[in-house]
Amino acid sequence: MSDALSEDGSDINQDDSQEDVMTPAELIDKLEQAWLNEKFSPELLENRSEVVECVMEQLTHMEANLQRVKKGDAKAGFHRMEIDRIRYVLSSYLRSRLQKIEKYFPHVLEREKSLVEGQPSLLSPEEFAFAKEYYANTETYLKAVALKRMPPNLQAVDMLKAVPEPSLDSFVFLRVKERQENILIEPETDEQRDFVVDLEEGSQHLMRYRIVAPLVSSGAVQLI
Amino acid sequence: MDPSEVEFLAEKEFVKIIPNFSLDKIYLIGGDLGPFNPGLSVDVPVWLALNLKQRQKCRILPPEWMDVEKLEEIRELERKEDTFTPAPSPYYMELTKLLLNHASDNIPKADEIRTLVKDIWDTRVAKLRLSADSFIRQQEAHAQLDNLTLMEINTIREFLLDSLNCMYKLRSNLQPGATKGQFADY
Numbered sequence: 001m002s003d004a005l006s007e008d009g010s011d012i013n014q015d016d017s018q019e020d021v022m023t024p025a026e027l028i029d030k031l032e033q034a035w036l037n038e039k040f041s042p043e044l045l046e047n048r049s050e051v052v053e054c055v056m057e058q059l060t061h062m063e064a065n066l067q068r069v070k071k072g073d074a075k076a077g078f079h080r081m082e083i084d085r086i087r088y089v090l091s092s093y094l095r096s097r098l099q100k101i102e103k104y105f106p107h108v109l110e111r112e113k114s115l116v117e118g119q120p121s122l123l124s125p126e127e128f129a130f131a132k133e134y135y136a137n138t139e140t141y142l143k144a145v146a147l148k149r150m151p152p153n154l155q156a157v158d159m160l161k162a163v164p165e166p167s168l169d170s171f172v173f174l175r176v177k178e179r180q181e182n183i184l185i186e187p188e189t190d191e192q193r194d195f196v197v198d199l200e201e202g203s204q205h206l207m208r209y210r211i212v213a214p215l216v217s218s219g220a221v222q223l224i
Numbered sequence: 225m226d227p228s229e230v231e232f233l234a235e236k237e238f239v240k241i242i243p244n245f246s247l248d249k250i251y252l253i254g255g256d257l258g259p260f261n262p263g264l265s266v267d268v269p270v271w272l273a274l275n276l277k278q279r280q281k282c283r284i285l286p287p288e289w290m291d292v293e294k295l296e297e298i299r300e301l302e303r304k305e306d307t308f309t310p311a312p313s314p315y316y317m318e319l320t321k322l323l324l325n326h327a328s329d330n331i332p333k334a335d336e337i338r339t340l341v342k343d344i345w346d347t348r349v350a351k352l353r354l355s356a357d358s359f360i361r362q363q364e365a366h367a368q369l370d371n372l373t374l375m376e377i378n379t380i381r382e383f384l385l386d387s388l389n390c391m392y393k394l395r396s397n398l399q400p401g402a403t404k405g406q407f408a409d410y
Contacts, residue, residue, distance in 0.1 A: 075247065197366055
């Protein structure tokens with residue numbers, strides 16, 4: 001599997017404009033990488049709706065084909081098992097995104113608001129609608145249960161302050177897919193000094209998410 | 225991550241099976257498999273091999289490293305070295321468990337292999353605990369963990385990462401003017 005992963009990493013930068021040349025197998029690899037990255041990164045990553053849509057298309061297509069196969073066909077069983085496995089990864093991926101949206105909703109929405117023209121949104125349109133609705137519902141709930149019984153000067157609540165931010169200083173485990181040089185590591189204590197490390201392809205590391213965040217989104221490292 | 229999810233990833237590894245049925249090539253989304261001919265070995269992912277095995281439609285050939293002599297060598301090397309030696313397979317623990325639980329009749333000396341793999345696992349996890357301990361004691365900011373498998377990382381992940389977060393929280397509260405509230409729990 002590691003071979004497939006590293007091969008795949010090299011074409012990540014090219015495929016934005018020409019997705020159609022990706023084989024279905026590469027597509028599934030992409031989905032799995034997105035799944036693991038999302039699972040292990042402390043913050044919400046950019047949505048990969050192009051991957052999600054393509055996988056959905058593959059699944060629907062395969063299921064339509066299976067409708068036509070008669071019962072008891074051995075091949076159909078294999079296909080169904082594969083579909084179930086892919087569907088599991090897909091829903092686990094989407095679910096972990098929703099969990100993060102629920103956990104960090106004010107910050108996620110704040111970031112969407114501050115987007116400059118042309119900058120990609122972290123959320124898919126559906127996730128954006130979900131986040132907004134979740135925000136509104138939480139606010140209404142807090143008002144109904146507690147806030148409206150408070151003295152008037154204490155009735156306001158700042159969601160941005162009330163909900164903790166994702167902690168980018170968490171440690172993460174990662175595997176390097178493209179060699180990186182001179183990554184600056186800040187020390188834990190004042191007595192120690194800054195130092196740099198080179199990340200060799202295929203090596204595995206433990207370090208703070210903040211340092212590697214740009215590499216995760218560019219696909220140069222894979223969280224594990 | 226749940227251990228069953230690590231196992232899920234391990235099930236994507238390929239093993240050789242000898243089917244007892246014939247079937248044309250099948251075109252799965254993740255790649256083509258087959259054709260299947262009785263008596264001829266063919267590579268399939270572990271999830272499919274186990275399913276076929278459970279329906280008694282094939283015999284599973286153990287992976288090359290799943291061999292008493294090779295594992296004994298690895299065990300000795302693992303015990304001798306202070307660092308992690310390359311694991312027999314990135315999913316050795318999961319594959320051993322899956323294959324021995326479902327196809328132990330196809331694997332020669334299954335019990336010995338089970339013990340050997342358990343020994344290798346125990347040695348490696350003991351090393352892992354030691355290095356995690358020194359990582360925390362010396363307050364390191366970076367560690368290289370080559371040759372560790374996903375399952376091994378997974379056994380220590382939550383405990384280690386949570387402890388590191390707690391220590392960070394304690395330390396940043398010690399320093400005056402540090403950003404507060406970032407780690408507040410609600």
